[in-house]
Amino acid sequence: MPSIRFSALTASVPADITFGMGCLFLRCIVIISAWLFLHSPLFAADTFRVACYNVENYLDEKTGTRPLKTDAAKAKIRESICALKPDVIALEEMGSTNALLELQGSLKSEGLDLPYWEHVAGFDTNIHVAVLSKFPFTAHHPHTNDAFLLNGRRFQVSRGFAEVDIQPTTNYSFTLIAAHLKSRRQIAAADESELRLEEAKVLREIIDARLAANPNLNLIVLGDFNDLHDSAPIKTILGGRSKKGLIDTRPAERNGDDHSHTDRRVASRNITWTHFYAKEDTYSRVDYILLSHGIAREWNTNESYVLSIPNWGTGSDHRPLVASFTAQDK
Template identity: 30%
Template structure:
């Protein structure tokens, strides 16, 4: 069996603000959007809240219209705002129950060749079980499988599943499996909460059960926990690290519960947004028996220790963490970078011929894989 994980950075559509060149442009938009969305959900809007909402709406380009360059304000019933003819912006609702509507990010299509390069990576991986990070929805994942992978002549994944998570930007985690590897029981952890009642997972820690079809492990199963931990890109670094730590601690508990239930083959995979030596990942990498596939003697990192952007050690953020019994079955592993922009001075790794400019990259992330003797 080949197990892999790949952050695809959306398949068909992506929030327009996330397509801006560099964090300097896109980050303020997404931060203002997240903050305003949080405030709009409050049952009561204080005068201080209203003043802050006006400020955020203005920053998002919504002072004169419900449609800005990156965000749409939908007021379906009742009104949140009033825009007097004399100018200005006023919050007229006194709480969430006084209006029905939403704040939504405007989406833009992913570059066509980038889309195809994403598919080429997924085809060349030849994974039997592929964890996918940052996919829009199950229909998008399903259609990408049939319309893009299929159009390029690749073998289609037989089973495709994605459970909608906590993120409003359409960057969820899912699983695709080949013929002979049906997806069994599934469990979402979107409702796992911390002591203050806030959701622990920014997206989800989606739990998938894969029955092992034949051979010496017949009647056993593989459990895959697919994750996308809190990024460093939004909010303070300290707050982001605290969130990732809480997420890692919760995953540790989930893993230990599975072990206590007698599960031997467990993989915790995905984009963890931090390095192996970081404090937030200590609960997983030092507090459990999980082993990073990268340290297996049969694993080939291709000459670069990282998985994101320039693939330096500081960019090692994508993981295949394996339980001891699963780690013992590894026969090979590696990092697939042909869909990543390699830089130009110098060119760091070989890429697809169709990847001739940075915008055509399938993702900023490499795919990681292992072969398991199961």
């Protein structure tokens, strides 16, 4: 059998040994290639999970009236996120990029690696919208300077909007838009509900533009919208029953309730609240995961829920929610 030579270094090696070295070399290449493929971010399971969590002032230094996040609160945030096992998570009330990277590193040390990140710096310099992802971003479209007129005055969208295109597999991608609308706290400049409605209108314009360009777009719009489902801001974002309208996933607690109940009056009593508002001593649903008709076909309804764990309030005044999807267009 003729000698198979891979370099000048094998010229004096007997043919059978050289052939064996070549086979070993090729075998190693196959093994390494397979390992890289299986561990590539583009190789994923059939499903992926998208979560949303207002982490309440996740700051690495005190800013104004916003306190430094305690170690106990950070630990509960990590516990909550790890319990959800998200592949992508949108975060509200995130501090600086340093705070985001600290959280990312802490999650990785506890077994949840989300190597890709987006941090949007809007008009509010204290808290921000951010995204952590297991999958790569194929495009970034941060919205940092959107503005509107209210009663003759010009205002900016306070926290901006994060918009990224994400690719869970080589054959499937979706667009994610994360938002944190004006809180229900009054300010001197304008009525808080009117400000929130105007921010919702700006967000809806972005949604309309994306769906006009691609009516079948796989689009997820999520975040802390700071209002109830029948309010004007939420109705504005949902967009009605048109083809551009969004679908409210309305996740509920996993507490033993029968979420498949056929009586809608009973099913509507599932526990869905996501936020405790101390000023009013109320629990309400103000955090949402909304879907375009395109991605709603891939939504796994039985795997979408609001996380309920002991001492949840140690971490934040919000509870996180998650939705699951099949990574295949239907």
